[in-house]
Structure formats: structure tokens, C-alpha cells
Amino acid sequence: MKDDYTMKRFLKGVGGGPVFFKKNALFLLDQRKIPREEKYIRVKTAKETAAAIRKMVVRGAPAIGVAAAYGMALGRGNITLAADVLLKSRPTAVNLKWAVDRMLAINTDNFGKLLKEAEKIEKENKVLCEKISKNGAKLIKKNSVVMTHCNAGALATGGTGTALGVLYAAKKKIKLVIVKETRPRLQGANLTTYELKKWKMPYILISDTASAFAMKKYNVSAIIVGADRIASNGDTANKIGTYALAIEARYHRIPFYVAAPYSTIDFGIKSGKKIVIEERNQDEVLKINGKPIAVAGTKAFNPAFDVTPAKLISAIITERGFIKNPDRKKMEQLYG
């Protein structure tokens, strides 16, 4: 892989990034290897794209959406089959379905036309990130200590990110970012520290267990996370641990923000109760670096996401602005 596709150059705005299309193939930065290695995987079919999404080579709801759009283009000759295999890859992120539906709406099997639409989705996604970042930055006060969970940055979006995008846009107002490691897959430790270092932001890493204590100790000003699916009443599915974090934030009276593109909102479902929560392989909990952490025979419960009720969310930030204390009524005003 040529050097001009590295994350580093991408962050400088000179191409590359976690998801891009070139010479009839989709290139995906293998996020399972970050921060140890910057390596791309080359994908040539819809099926391979679906496998890469399932294995979390690419992750983060918006980035999954972009990858799926290109995956549809790679389903040459049979977009129905491509849609089928892609939709099955991961059940919770709504952006995946949104991107697939939009590609289906082109109603063609023509590769050129499909590719054009996927490129459009990718470009739109970058613009969305900028808008979300600008809108969210207004909520960040001077000298803020901000806590974040998982990774909702450049790696998760293909743009500058949603939750992290807000922090990048508000960089001058940020005294410290507290990064939760985000077990079981450690996206906070692996990916968010990697991005924050590249952006030269001040940050520290904590174990997930230290969240509540750190809120007190560091006098945390705000907490910001991304989203994988938002119900029409504002209930938000995001990485496992988000719900606990929102409860702790409320207890400490710290504002809790969700940043996500408008397309993350699923107006087809009334509340978070209707969101399907993906349960992943138990080994993600039971093993670290391939080594068991529990006694042999132990079973684990491994949900990939949880649902934070709208009442615990101080504001939902999208490219259309932000909704404070979201509820069904306010969400509906955003619709359309």
C-alpha cells in the first residue's frame, strides 16, 4: 500500500482515510490492528465487504455506511443479493441500512452509476462530519475536560468524526480529553488515543471502571459519544458502556451529548425497546490477546451495544443543529 493512503496523510487532508475506493477496489484500514500497524485490506466484492464489516475491519456507524455503499457498487450485476449480504453483516447500526436503501433507490445494476452514488455518500459524509462538529463545538465551554467512550472519530466516519469531530473543532477550548478504554474491544484505548495523538490533543486513558471516579476527580465538564441508532423518541443505541456512562453523568450533573448524522435517527421505531442489540462472540470478553482471562468453562454475556434512554441525554447533535433534552416531539420537528 502506497504511503499516500495512510491515516496520517488523511488527517492532514491529503487523501487516504479508513475507507476509500480506488482502481475498482475498496480499501479498508484494518482497525483491528490500530495502533500497532497501519495496514489496508483490499476488498473486491459485496460479500468481502460484508465480511470486513462483520469482522470489524471497518467499524463505526457512519464508516460502515460508506463501506456498505461501496460494497453495493461491488455487487455488480446483482444489487439485491449485495443488499442482502451487507444487511446481514451487523444488525444495530442504522447507517448500514440507510446506505444500502439509498443505493437500491438508484435502481440500477450499472457499476458506474452505483459507484458515483457511493462516492456521493462518502463526500456527503465528510461534509456532515464538519457540520456536526461545528454545531457540537458550540456546546463545549472554555477549559473543558471532556470524557468520551469508544471511538467516534475519523476512523469511525471517514470524515473528521462525530463525537471526536466536535472535540477537534473545539480544540482550543479543551483542557483534557479523558478516554475510556472501552472493553471488550478496546476501541477507546486502541483507536481514540491514536487519533487524539495525531491531532495533538491533550488526553489520558482510563479503565472503564474509573469513569465515575474520574468525573469527580477531574471535574469533568461534558461527556460526548457517537451513536449507532437513535429511535424516534431520542433513545440512543451506542457502544456497550454508554448507558452506564450516561447514568453516572446524570448523577454528577454533567451534560451528556450524543453526536451523530441525521441518518442515524430511525424514525421507523418508536423507542429504544425496538432496537435489536447485537450479541457478539463470547471470546471477545473471555480472552484478551488470545489468552483466557477466566477459569476454563466460563460463559460470558457480550452485547455490542446498549440503549441510553433519551431522558439521560442533554443534547443530540446532528448536521441540522442540536436538540436539547430530546423527546419525541422535538425529534419529530427534525423529521423530513
Add this chain to the structure above:
Amino acid sequence: MKDDYTMKRFLKGVGGGPVFFKKNALFLLDQRKIPREEKYIRVKTAKETAAAIRKMVVRGAPAIGVAAAYGMALGRGNITLAADVLLKSRPTAVNLKWAVDRMLAINTDNFGKLLKEAEKIEKENKVLCEKISKNGAKLIKKNSVVMTHCNAGALATGGTGTALGVLYAAKKKIKLVIVKETRPRLQGANLTTYELKKWKMPYILISDTASAFAMKKYNVSAIIVGADRIASNGDTANKIGTYALAIEARYHRIPFYVAAPYSTIDFGIKSGKKIVIEERNQDEVLKINGKPIAVAGTKAFNPAFDVTPAKLISAIITERGFIKNPDRKKMEQLYG
């Protein structure tokens, strides 16, 4: 090491256990190696005992107390120096100070007399565990799903445990134990699953991030943890993550119990604000199995404990009974 000192036989009540004295030496089960290996470390001086405590070969406030008592006996000829080195090993657990003070009160350098007192402390500790377990079991309802954090079992006490002792005593009433892995040192995953398996209790492991979601999903009946130091108003220092867990429990209206020997209560301090919180090496957060999880140059905040305010605690269980909704007044009635 002979087989008759294994944990397994200890749990059957035929000798061994995590801390015992034999043939002029202290034997400590190396808890850093559980569940992979059952290996003992042989310690012959107060200094070696202190090092074993600091390195967490032995951990858990009551077990540290017993080890420290034997460590005092091993300080032959100079109990003042022995007390000094032992007290410096870990700052938060009050049982350490309590045991050292009790050994100092014997006011002798005679090995035989010191050993006798240490043996007395060990035996008392086992009786305490039984009493705490019985008292706590009264609070556990039929068909309970109970969540626990870290390890407050046989390994932490030398007896049957405090928080886990309660669950063992209430075994017939327990439908499921949910074990939090307890990052950064994973005592829940490593040690608690190991004990629960030996006791043939039904359990599952979760990542710390899944705690709040699991409370909802499994309709958790109660949460029970141990303690490292309890202030005279009931504020409780325990393994990092306990505070977050207590907040989540309150949000879900789940009773939150603390089980610990009376000696864990430090009547010398008015509130949790006065408890010194040990910060351990950043590498405990930054590396897992020796491998870095974050980008090079990352700094971590790694407190070993946090303080849960008394108002979040439904009951403190000791060998003297239990105090519901603890406060200064109720705690003082226990004094003496």
C-alpha cells in the same frame, strides 16, 4: 508445594488456602497467576511479605491483614522495623494497619508469642467470614440474580470470603451470579470465576462496560461487594469501579450491599474524603499481558480504589449484623 495446600482442598476445609504459615515460613498463593496456575510463594521475612503485598501476590483487605500479621512475626527481633515496612506496602486497606497495630500491642519481639497472635488473627478471620456470610445471607431473596465486582471471596480473606461468602452461604437462593471482569487487574475474571466454579455456583462473566445493561437485562436482585476501608460515616473505599456500580444500582433501584469485617471500619476518619486512594503503575491500564493497548506515549490515570458515599449503600454487613442505610449515627452505635 505439596498438593494438600491447594485452593481446592482449602475450599473443602482440609488445609491450605491463600495465606498460611508452616515450618517457619509464610506461604502465599500467587494470585497473579490464578486461574492459570495454582502456585505458592514462600516468604521468610517481613520485607518479603511487604513486597508480596505490594506486588499483589496476596490481595483483598482481610487476606492482606492476615499476611501482615504473619509478616510481623517474621520481623524477628525488630517489630518496629517490620511494622514500618509492612505499613508502606499498600496505603488504602485499613485491615493492614489494624493487624500491624494488634501485633505491636503484644509488645514483644518473641517469635513464638508473635506467631501465636498471628495464628489467632487468622482463625478469627475465618470465624468472621462465617458470621458475615450468615448475616448477609438473610438479605438475599429466593431466586436472586446477584452482581459482584472484583473478588471478595476465599482468595481475598483466607476464610470463605465477605461478599462472596454471603453468596456461598445463600447458595440455594442464588439463580445466577454476574461477575464483572474488574479492569485493570481483572480480579473478577481471574479470581471470582475461579472460586465460583469450585463452589459449583451458576455464573456468567461480563465486561465492566456491560454492568448497567446487565442489571436491566437480567433483572438483577442485588449487588454485593467487599470493602478496603469504611469511614465512620459509612463512606466505603473499595476496588475502582465500585462507585460507578453503586450509582448504576441506585438508578435501577437495586439494593447495593457492602460486606466486610468490623475491623474495616476506620472510626478515626469522619468521611470518605479522608481516605487515601492508592494510584498504581500506569502500565496496569496501558498494557494487557505485557502488550500496549494504546498508542505509544499515552498516559493513564490508574486509581486502585474509589469511594462510594454511604447514601448509595443499602446495607453494610459485618460480623456484628447489618446496618441498613448507614450513616454516622448508626455506624457509631456499632463502635466499641
